[in-house]
Amino acid sequence: MHFEFEPIGLCRSPYTDKFGIPRQPRLVPAAEARIELLPPYDREEAFAGLEGFSHLWLLFVFHQDCLAAGWRPQVRPPRLGGRDKVGVFASRSPYRPNPIGLSAVAQHGLERQGKRLALRIAGADLLDGTPILDLKPYVPYADAIPEAEGGFANARPQARFQVGFSEQARHQLAEQDADGRLRLRELIEQVIAQDPRPGYMDRYPERREFVLQLHAREIHWRVDGDRAWVTSVHPPRAAKGSSIGL
Structure with missing residues (x-):
């Protein structure tokens, strides 16, 4: 068929x-x-x-x-x-x-x-x-099946990082989402808190700097222990390089 x-x-x-x-x-x-x-x-x-x-x-x-x-x-x-x-x-x-x-x-x-x-x-x-x-x-x-078993994904994942914003990132957010319509700060915080990196990243502890895109903005962030710091938020560059996870 x-x-x-x-x-x-x-x-x-x-x-x-x-x-x-x-x-x-x-x-x-x-x-x-x-x-x-x-x-x-x-x-x-x-x-x-x-x-x-x-x-x-x-x-x-x-x-x-x-x-x-x-x-x-x-x-x-x-x-x-x-x-x-x-x-x-x-x-x-x-x-x-x-x-x-x-x-x-x-x-x-x-x-x-x-x-x-x-x-x-x-x-x-x-x-x-x-x-x-x-x-x-x-x-x-x-x-909704309350008694269902979830196998290896039985529990809701917990937030991995506490997320902070640099002064530069806060200013850029204020400029790019002045009316809060995009909920950009909340979105960035919730996405990064879940740790969007691939599961194998613990093999590369030296890798601390990452980039992701939300609403076509480029979000730069770094990992420091159990905290993640958003360092800048700006539109994508004209010639965008590949980012981890692709």
């Missing part, structure tokens, strides 16, 4: 680079995004009744690199330090036979800008431009 699907929309998120995307949804509440709906699915009547649901499921395509890379029968989950292997079907790796992802996120309603209709969401873990295949309401009595 062969199936073909077309996206109903595209996710517009603060994650303009794969390095920095949280490993699960809702770990970074400040990650607000929107699903820009594509015709003919950009019709309010298709969403009638959704306002009564606080959360929804997103089905999406891991579109960057994964489509060309193909699937792998075994992968190294970051939760296991990037060393131990498990079967791909025991993981949420993007390198799957069909690179389809599933995320539960908060939803904050529709908004229309001119002729475009979008659905606002929060707690997203999707790269900017991710194709959305479908969305479905999250139904607590059926979808």
Whole structure:
């Protein structure tokens, strides 16, 4: 059998680079995004009744690199330090036979800008431009299973770093997000606190300086023990070099 699907929309998120995307949804509440709906699915009547649901499921395509890379029968989950292997079907790796992802996120309603209709969401873990295949309401009595076992990912990950900001970074944040609309400081703090570095980074203790992108801004930060310091926040350079995690 062969199936073909077309996206109903595209996710517009603060994650303009794969390095920095949280490993699960809702770990970074400040990650607000929107699903820009594509015709003919950009019709309010298709969403009638959704306002009564606080959360929804997103089905999406891991579109960057994964489509060309193909699937792998075994992968190294970051939760296991990037060393131990498990079967791909025991993981949420993007390198799957069909690179389809599933995320539960908060939803904050529709908004229309001119002729475009979008659905606002929060707690997203999707790269900017991710194709959305479908969305479905999250139904607590059926979808929440309190007695479920979580295998090697049974507990919610704890924050790895306390995050501080240099004086320069604070000034740059004030200039670039003066009205707080992007929630940029919260977003940076929540993303870095989770330690977005690859699981194998403990092999390279000498590596202390890192760069990630959020809302197309370049965030420079360094690690000092159990603290992470944001040193600068500015738009990406014209000639951007590769960053760790890619």
